Amino acid sequence: MTIIADSLQAIQANIHQAKLAAKRDDEVKLLAVSKAQPPEKLREAYLAGQRAFGENYVQEAISKQVQLTDCAIEWHFIGPIQSNKTQLIAQHFDWVHSVDRLKIAARLNEARPPSLAPLNVCIQINSSEEASKSGVDTASLAILAKEISAMPRLKLRGLMAIPAPSKDLTKQRAQFKIVGDAFMQLQQQGFELDTLSIGMSDDYVAAIHEGATIVRIGSTIFGARPSRQNN
Numbered sequence: 001m002t003i004i005a006d007s008l009q010a011i012q013a014n015i016h017q018a019k020l021a022a023k024r025d026d027e028v029k030l031l032a033v034s035k036a037q038p039p040e041k042l043r044e045a046y047l048a049g050q051r052a053f054g055e056n057y058v059q060e061a062i063s064k065q066v067q068l069t070d071c072a073i074e075w076h077f078i079g080p081i082q083s084n085k086t087q088l089i090a091q092h093f094d095w096v097h098s099v100d101r102l103k104i105a106a107r108l109n110e111a112r113p114p115s116l117a118p119l120n121v122c123i124q125i126n127s128s129e130e131a132s133k134s135g136v137d138t139a140s141l142a143i144l145a146k147e148i149s150a151m152p153r154l155k156l157r158g159l160m161a162i163p164a165p166s167k168d169l170t171k172q173r174a175q176f177k178i179v180g181d182a183f184m185q186l187q188q189q190g191f192e193l194d195t196l197s198i199g200m201s202d203d204y205v206a207a208i209h210e211g212a213t214i215v216r217i218g219s220t221i222f223g224a225r226p227s228r229q230n231n
């Protein structure tokens, strides 16, 4: 087996263990975060069975997509969104995790080609209440969710968050619980949501305990990221 195949298998085993510990039998999807990785590495992961890949930079992602057209990959956009990139994102991705304001949602809705299924979106929330962090605050969440739900070319699937990194499992869980609680609140308000995108290489076990349905993992699969080239 290759190192990437090995890592994927080890992570799947950890996901399975965490689900057992959390008494869960629903699905936790592994999103392979491939930013800054060359297309050969994505192909290697694909050949090991990985199907969902997450990218942060539009141009970089599109250039990889061109080289992987023979692979049935589900592409997820997870990076910060500039409004001049919404058209390309709407054309080239199946999912967007990082919608954090109405203007961006409206532009994605407008640009989603009719030939494609509605774009799956998650609202990124700011769970740490730090003014500098991106993501909508919990107070404005329901308003944005309602606005997105009314957009025909978008399908609101759930929430995404990137809490401040911590090595302490208790702190990790406390941060993810804020996101999980916001998610349940929206469900109680009648939003039909099935996706909680939380957890990265260093905290995905904690995220699974707090209800993650997608974990976004990069360095543990592909190794340390090569430094990013301009694109």
Ligand SMILES: *Cc1c(COP(=O)(O)O)cnc(C)c1O
Pocket (backbone or CB within 6 Å): 033, 035, 056, 078, 079, 162, 200, 201, 202, 216, 217, 218, 219, 220
């Ligand atoms: C880079 C990135 C990840 C993956 O981070 P790792 O620590 O390498 O697993 C997950 N989510 C987002 C939004 C990222 O930008």
